[in-house]
Amino acid sequence: MTTGGTPFAPHTDADVEAMLEEIGAGDESELFDIPEEVAFEGKLDIEARDEPAVKSDVSRMFARNDDLTEFLGRGHYSHYVPSLVDHLSMRAEFLTSYTQYQPEITQGFLQVLFEYQSMIVELTGLEVANCSMYDGASALGEAATLASRLRRVSGDTMLVPTHLRDGKQSVLENYCDGAGLVVETYSMDDGAVDVGALEDRMDDDVVAVYVENPTVRGVIQEELGAVGNLADEHDALFVYGTDPVALALLEQPAELGVDVVVGEADTLGLPTSFGMGLGLFATKEEYLRQVPGRLVGASDDDAGNRAYTLTLQTREQHIRKERATSNICTNQAWVALRTAMHAALLGPTGLVDLATDAVENASELSGRIDELSGFRAPVHDRHHFREFLVRSDQPAAAIAGDLETEGYAVHVVDDHLLQVCVTDTNEAAMDDLVAAFEEVAR
Amino acid sequence: MSFEIPDDLRYRETHEWTTTGDTVRFGISDFAQDELGDIVFVELPDVGDTVEQTGEFGVVESIKAVSDIYAPVSGEVTAVNDAVFDKPELVNEDPYGDGWLIEIEVSDEGEFDDLLDADEYEAQIE
Numbered sequence: 001m002t003t004g005g006t007p008f009a010p011h012t013d014a015d016v017e018a019m020l021e022e023i024g025a026g027d028e029s030e031l032f033d034i035p036e037e038v039a040f041e042g043k044l045d046i047e048a049r050d051e052p053a054v055k056s057d058v059s060r061m062f063a064r065n066d067d068l069t070e071f072l073g074r075g076h077y078s079h080y081v082p083s084l085v086d087h088l089s090m091r092a093e094f095l096t097s098y099t100q101y102q103p104e105i106t107q108g109f110l111q112v113l114f115e116y117q118s119m120i121v122e123l124t125g126l127e128v129a130n131c132s133m134y135d136g137a138s139a140l141g142e143a144a145t146l147a148s149r150l151r152r153v154s155g156d157t158m159l160v161p162t163h164l165r166d167g168k169q170s171v172l173e174n175y176c177d178g179a180g181l182v183v184e185t186y187s188m189d190d191g192a193v194d195v196g197a198l199e200d201r202m203d204d205d206v207v208a209v210y211v212e213n214p215t216v217r218g219v220i221q222e223e224l225g226a227v228g229n230l231a232d233e234h235d236a237l238f239v240y241g242t243d244p245v246a247l248a249l250l251e252q253p254a255e256l257g258v259d260v261v262v263g264e265a266d267t268l269g270l271p272t273s274f275g276m277g278l279g280l281f282a283t284k285e286e287y288l289r290q291v292p293g294r295l296v297g298a299s300d301d302d303a304g305n306r307a308y309t310l311t312l313q314t315r316e317q318h319i320r321k322e323r324a325t326s327n328i329c330t331n332q333a334w335v336a337l338r339t340a341m342h343a344a345l346l347g348p349t350g351l352v353d354l355a356t357d358a359v360e361n362a363s364e365l366s367g368r369i370d371e372l373s374g375f376r377a378p379v380h381d382r383h384h385f386r387e388f389l390v391r392s393d394q395p396a397a398a399i400a401g402d403l404e405t406e407g408y409a410v411h412v413v414d415d416h417l418l419q420v421c422v423t424d425t426n427e428a429a430m431d432d433l434v435a436a437f438e439e440v441a442r
Numbered sequence: 443m444s445f446e447i448p449d450d451l452r453y454r455e456t457h458e459w460t461t462t463g464d465t466v467r468f469g470i471s472d473f474a475q476d477e478l479g480d481i482v483f484v485e486l487p488d489v490g491d492t493v494e495q496t497g498e499f500g501v502v503e504s505i506k507a508v509s510d511i512y513a514p515v516s517g518e519v520t521a522v523n524d525a526v527f528d529k530p531e532l533v534n535e536d537p538y539g540d541g542w543l544i545e546i547e548v549s550d551e552g553e554f555d556d557l558l559d560a561d562e563y564e565a566q567i568e
Contacts, residue, residue, distance in 0.1 A: 289483065314483075314508040323501075323508075 068409040069429045070272075073387040073421025074216055075136070075165050075264065078272045079245065079354060080424050085269060085341045089334065099333040101294075103309040110308035113296045113333060116340035120282050123247040124261045125254030127285035130293035132265065132331040135277025137168045139262035140210065140241065141175030142281060142292040142326055146260060147208035147237040148179050149290055149325070155205045155236075156181050159198070162188050165216050181207065191219040191380030191389075195226045202234050208260075212241040213250060217419065218362060218387030219380050220250065228257025243267040243280070244343065246385055249355035259284060268346075269338030278335040289315060292326030354424065358386045361422045361430070366390070368434045369420070374441040379417065387421035389413060394441070402440035408433055445472040445567065448538055452514060452554055453563035459538065460514035462554060468514060469542045470502060470533065473567045478504035481530045486544055491519045493546060495553050500543065502533065515553040517546035 011019075016028065025031060049057075070078070089095065093108060100106035113131040120129035133139040144158045158176055160169065162185045173183050186209075187197045193211055202209075209231050213221045224240075231238040237259040242250070245267050253261050266278035283291060289312070297311030317324035343351060362384040366377040369390055378388035392399045396412045403410055408429075411419035422430060451459045457474035460466045475481065485501040493499040498510035522544050526532050533541035558566065 289485070314503050320508055323510075 066404070066409075068404060068407055069426060069432070070409045071420045071422060071426060071429075071433060072272075072409055072411060073218070073423075074411055074419060075168070076272045077243070077245075077267045077386060077421070078423055078425040079267055081269060081271060081338075081342055082345050084345060085338050088341055089338045094334065094337060099330065101310050103307065107308055109333070109337070110296050110310075112337045112340055113294075114298055114308050115344070116336045117296060119340060119343050120244070120261075120265070120280060123244055123252075124258075124282045125252035126258070126261060126282045128288055128291060128295070129280075129282040130291055130295050130331070131333060132336045133262075133279025133281050133293055133328065134332060135266075135279045136241065136262060136264040137171035137277075137279075138175075138328070139279035139281045140168060140239070141172050142279075142328075143210075143237070143239045143260045143262050144172060144176055144181055144183075144208055145179045146283070146287065146290055146292065146325070147239070148181055150237065150287060151207050151235060153204065153235060155207045157205045158183050158208050158210065159186050159201065159206055160184070160210045161186060161193060161212060161215065163191070163216050164212070188215075191215060191217055191382055192221045193224070193227060195223070195230070198227065199230055202230055202236070204234060206234055206236045208237040208239050210239045210241065214242070214246055214385035214387075217380065217389055217413075218378075218384040218421070220359070220383040220385050222383075224251075224256045231259070232257060244339070245351065245355050245358065248348075248351040249359065249385075259287070265339050266332075266335060268342040269340070270335060276335070278332045278339055288312065290325055291315060293328060294331050355385075357424060357427070359383060361427050362386055362388050365420065365422050365430050365434070368430075369437055372434070372438050372441055375437065377420075386423055387419055390418040390420055392416050392418055399440055403436055406436040406439060408436050445476065446538065447472065447560045447564050449560045451538070452557035452559060454512055454514045454557060455566065456512045457567075458511055458514050460554075460557070463548070464551065465520060465545060465547050466515065466517075467542045467545050468499070468511075469537055470511060471563070471567075472537050474509075475534045475537045475541070478502060478507055478509065480505045481533045484526045484530050484533065484543070486522050486526075487519050489519050489522055493517060493519060493544075495556070511543070513546075514557055515546075515548050516550060517548045519544050520547050521545035 020026065100109045103110060117129040117131055121127065133142055158181050160183055176183050186201050187194050209227060211224060211227055213224065215221065228238050238257055239260045239262060240253045240258040242261060242263045244265050261280065261282040263280040264277050265280040266276065270276060281293060294310055295312050296308055298306060298308050301307040313319055315325040317327055317329050346354060366384065366388045369375050369377040374393045375390055377390040378384055379391050380389065396414060396416050396418050400410055400412045400418060413419050452462060453459050453471060457471045458468055459471050460468050481502055481504045483503040487493060487499055493513040493516060495513055495516045497513065499513045500511045502509050502511055523542050526541060526543065535541060
């Protein structure tokens with residue numbers, strides 16, 4: 001509780017007194033109803049320090065990080081972000097702590113978000129994209145609740161692949177728990193969806209089937225139209241997890257019968273950012289009224305000028321409260337702006353080149369590791385995007401530890417499985433990584 | 443401003459109207475469409491669904507508000523006016539005619555006694 005006025009809560013004691021008197025309250029604490037079992041009565045014990053001291057502490061903390069060349073992926077990917085994106089996105093007109101939605105004063109920002117949505121629409125082939133969710137995991141959760149809202153008949157099962165990142169699975173389960181849905185898995189066959197097993201598993205209880213392409217192990221799945229057909233036959237939604245770079249190369253989800261595309265759009269515009277994301281969400285126009293999140297629309301003003309505004313807000317909780325499509329009223333607007341800038345700078349050709357490199361680098365690097373004794377790569381006999389599994393004769397954790405000593409970071413997936421991710425930001429170190437693998441195998 | 447309030451209909455306090463008999467049509471009143479303003483979207487149940495006098499049976503959305511719409515009497519839906527999905531403005535233009543919403547087979551005709559007649563409804567909106 002702040003009294004006495006601070007630059008951030010500029011109420012003097014007299015102001016507070018006057019306000020309390022006006023509303024007939026004796027004390028500020030009467031305005032809050034905090035259950036005793038969660039109220040914290042102690043001291044927070046936070047030591048106040050000046051800025052230079054904090055800076056030097058933090059620098060010392062950062063210095064404890066190992067300076068490793070990372071070949072890490074599994075959901076977070078590093079692609080080179082042109083410095084122009086920094087310069088443009090840091091302009092004061094864009095960089096505010098508050099997303100700018102008021103159409104009278106913020107046509108520029110709204111136009112950027114509209115452009116972002118348009119790019120996602122173009123990449124997915126679906127008709128509608130929102131201007132982002134928090135991250136890929138929350139977008140997946142929203143897709144599950146969308147599916148349960150759309151379905152006319154009963155059913156409560158969301159099917160996901162066995163190969164799914166734990167964090168994503170746990171966020172999804174959180175969403176599903178509240179919506180009365182259950183999350184169940186279907187099995188994979190050599191790293192891709194086992195269509196036969198999925199067909200056996202499908203019944204009228206299933207509200208949605210989730211497929212990732214590429215998968216968390218980097219596998220590019222083919223023939224996914226069969227999943228679209230299966231979902232259709234059972235009145236279930238086909239939810240598809242991907243990212244904008246992969247979409248530049250892979251078949252458009254709309255062609256496969258996909259109903260909702262989710263994923264991390266921050267593969268463009270952001271460096272690997274320790275959990276920060278940009279939730280991609282696109283769907284069919286027929287589900288427009290059920291889309292969660294914010295939508296920017298374009299129209300003409302009364303003078304005939306192109307004008308942008310948030311639209312269809314009656315889906316949202318500030319209008320409809322308990323009947324809203326989502327309890328999230330916000331998004332990652334500034335990150336979406338950076339993603340749109342990055343995509344625009346690359347252009348369609350640059351985006352396809354980046355995606356092509358992701359396939360070719362993975363193929364080259366896995367091939368070279370495969371030639372070394374004691375390793376087999378890729379483990380799954382399929383095309384890969386950015387990353388792939390390596391089977392190691394020696395325990396994977398030991399190999400990863402030795403690689404770390406050599407200055408390289410890779411994932412440990414299992415007792416004898418490692419995962420390696422290569423993008424444009426670390427491709428120059430491929431030769432060195434192969435040499436390090438050779439070194440540690442001895 | 444005077445609103446059209448046909449004498450042969452019954453009204454719910456929440457501004458829905460119904461015809462009388464064993465199979466009836468529902469819609470929203472002239473007053474309601476005027477209050478809402480330009481209607482841009484209508485959500486209705488499917489044929490075969492059951493509606494309850496105590497519950498909402500759909501949603502009417504205008505450029506300034508979203509309103510749940512309530513069933514004047516209970517029963518099973520026998521027809522839905524598909525025309526209002528493509529042309530929601532029909533509800534504004536002709537709320538008692540082309541802008542009707544659903545038709546139901548009434549399960550309890552005693553429920554009509556709970557509704558307002560034209561005079562009572564007129565008194566309510568004055």
